[in-house]
Amino acid sequence: MVTKLTISLLLLQLSTTAFCDAGSQNAGPILFCVARGGTSDQSLSANIDYACNQASVNCQPIQPGGACFTNALKTRASFAMNAYYNLYRSLGGTCDFSGSGQVINFDPSNGSCQFSSGSKAAPINTPGSSATPTPIPKTPKPSPGGDNGPGLKWCIAKPHADIQALQKILDWLCGMIECQAIQPGGACYDESVRSRASFAMNSYYQTKGRNDYNCDFSGTGLITTVDPSHGRCRYLL
Secondary structure, rough: HHHHHHHHHHHHHHHHHHHHHHHHHHHOOOOEOOOOOOOOOHHHHHHHHHHHHOOOOOOOOHOOOOOOOOOOOOHHHHHHHHHHHHHHHHOOOOOOOHHHHEHHHHHHHHOOOOOOOOOOOOOOOOOOOOOOOOOOOOOOOOHHHHHHOOOOOOEEEEEOOOHHHHHHHHHHHOOOOOHHHHOOOOOOOEEEEEEHHHHOOOOOOOHHHOOHHOOOOOOOOEEEOOOOEEEOOOOOO
């Protein structure tokens, strides 16, 4: 004779199995978002700025010294775009990025650099922030001449920026741009890391289009309308 207890146990087992199956179906495939080949540096930089400014998106790994830091802008952009995509996709976030992103089904992680793949990922609420991201903006377009507005602009290090962070940024920049002027004996050499970083940051800013996001440097850069040149040290304009 089948007892009431036996029936209850069978029903419980069926319910648990159904719940687990539903959970597996809802998890969805493991997907990644990366930058398309041929995307301009301007678009890649804008994608990084957008993704890294969304609540709970962790871009620390692509900062100088991070596990995913590289001089390859496309790789850094792919990491940021993927972090945003896998965090917000359950809420409707996409990998479009104004047509510069593409979804792939193979893991782009490399060595200690691990791309997030949480198909179940959901934003973490932080005080004062919204869990739902704003719509992905169109890639910023520089105004004629590359400037963001009337008047002359320079990029310098913020007065209270962390010195170690500035040193890492300085080392990174001098691997891409001319830094002879801030070497010992140069017209702009100064023992102050902040001063040398300001010169390098401005050179990068001026040569990359003079858009505000070219002077971000993980929040350590500051745009000024006052010429920081002094004596024989002339800042690029």
